Every structure is written in C-alpha cells, then in structure tokens.
Amino acid sequence: QVQLQESGPGLVKPSETLSLTCTVSGASISSYFWNWIRQPAGKGLEWIGRTYTSGITNYNPSLKSRLTMSVDTSKNQFSLKLNSVTAADTAVYYCAGETGGHGAIFDSWGQGTLVTVSS
Amino acid sequence: DIQMTQSPSSVSASVGDRVTITCRASQGISSWLAWYQQKPGKAPNLLIYAASSLQSGVPSRFSGSGSGTDFTLTISSLQPEDFATYYCQQANSLPPTFGGGTKVEIK
Numbered sequence: 001q002v003q004l005q006e007s008g009p010g011l012v013k014p015s016e017t018l019s020l021t022c023t024v025s026g027a028s029i030s031s032y033f034w035n036w037i038r039q040p041a042g043k044g045l046e047w048i049g050r051t052y053t054s055g056i057t058n059y060n061p062s063l064k065s066r067l068t069m070s071v072d073t074s075k076n077q078f079s080l081k082l083n084s085v086t087a088a089d090t091a092v093y094y095c096a097g098e099t100g101g102h103g104a105i106f107d108s109w110g111q112g113t114l115v116t117v118s119s
Numbered sequence: 120d121i122q123m124t125q126s127p128s129s130v131s132a133s134v135g136d137r138v139t140i141t142c143r144a145s146q147g148i149s150s151w152l153a154w155y156q157q158k159p160g161k162a163p164n165l166l167i168y169a170a171s172s173l174q175s176g177v178p179s180r181f182s183g184s185g186s187g188t189d190f191t192l193t194i195s196s197l198q199p200e201d202f203a204t205y206y207c208q209q210a211n212s213l214p215p216t217f218g219g220g221t222k223v224e225i226k
Contacts, residue, residue, distance in 0.1 A: 058213050058214075061120075102210070
C-alpha cells in the first residue's frame with residue numbers, strides 16, 4: 001500500500017518561499033509521477049504540478065513562474081517550492097501519486113498539511 | 120484549461136436513496152475522467168477512473184458513466200458513510216482540473 005506524508009512549515013510570511021516535502025513509502029519514487037494539489041479552506045481542489053525522477057516537471061501555468069519541484073530518490077521524497085507567496089496561497093497542500101497507471105489520476109494521497117501565509 | 124462543471128452543488132438525500140451527480144467538460148475528454156469522495160478534514164479518495172472503472176476497494180453501489188463531455192456518478196443506495204463532497208476531475212490534458220464539488224447532505 002502506497003503511503004505519502006507531507007512535512008514542512010505551517011506558517012510562511014508573505015513574499016517568502018513555501019517549502020514542502022512528501023515522503024513516499026510502499027512504492028518506488030522512480031516509477032511514477034508525483035503531484036502537489038492544494039485546497040483553500042471551504043473551496044475546491046487546484047492542481048499545482050507534478051514531477052518525475054528523470055527531472056520531468058509539469059506545472060500549472062497559473063503558478064509556473066513561482067514553482068520548483070524535484071525528486072530525491074535517495075530519500076524516496078519529492079518536494080515543492082513556491083516563492084513570493086501571498087495570502088492567496090493559504091491552503092491545505094496535498095501530495096498525491098499517479099500510481100495506478102491510469103494517467104493523471106491520483107490514487108494515493110497524503111493526509112494534507114495546512115500552510116498559512118501571514119506575517 | 121478544460122473547465123469542469125458539476126451539478127448540483129449540493130443535494131439532500133436520505134439513506135437508501137439513489138443519488139446522481141453530473142459533470143460536464145468544456146471540451147471533449149474521451150473517458151479521461153475520475154471521481155473522488157472527500158470527507159471533512161480528509162484527503163480525497165479515488166472512487167472511479169476512466170469514467171466507469173471502479174477503483175479497488177470501492178463499494179459497488181458507486182458507478183460512473185459517460186464519455187466526451189457529459190459524465191455521471193451514481194450512488195445506487197446511499198449509505199451513512201457516503202455523506203461527503205464529491206469531485207470530478209479530467210485527466211485528458213494538462214493541467215488536470217477539478218469540478219467545483221457536490222456536497223451530499225443528510226435529508
């Protein structure tokens with residue numbers, strides 16, 4: 001069973017960089033696309049982007065200029081960096097894997113971590 | 120981006136009721152559609168992929184249908200644990216996009 005766990009600061013100051021890590025167990029991080037998805041309180045889901053071990057990344061065009069994603073195969077982890085954050089970036093951030101082989105369908109999820117942007 | 124529109128935004132139903140949720144894509148997505156269930160404070164859980172394929176471990180009372188631009192999720196007999204918010208998501212092209220959600224509430 002694939003398990004994912006997000007980690008990182010829960011509070012980030014405006015204009016600074018939001019950094020999160022997702023640790024994967026039960027699956028090889030080298031074999032799948034790994035995604036970040038966020039959800040502001042009381043709102044819907046927004047795909048942020050995805051990364052693959054070969055360095056392939058796909059980003060949401062609405063966030064692309066502020067995003068960096070990468071994979072660390074030695075730790076079975078992948079990461080998200082979002083710079084120049086504002087209050088609009090406050091949300092629960094989920095990491096998710098495309099581990100079922102059905103395209104960009106998210107069949108494994110972390111529990112989510114709340115990130116608040118505030119001074 | 121492909122826009123996904125769900126209806127209704129909320130529905131009140133009783134245990135045992137049949138519930139149908141619809142999802143419309145702004146352009147054709149073949150069968151590249153998934154449905155998720157989300158309970159408060161929890162991550163979404165995949166129910167259906169490829170428009171009509173049931174994810175392993177999901178009860179058979181859940182079913183999906185459709186192709187092209189119009190899709191439905193049906194719960195044949197609503198159970199207490201099914202009260203939640205449901206989202207559709209297209210996987211035809213990047214960026215993947217989600218519908219606005221349908222909240223299934225207790226009548």
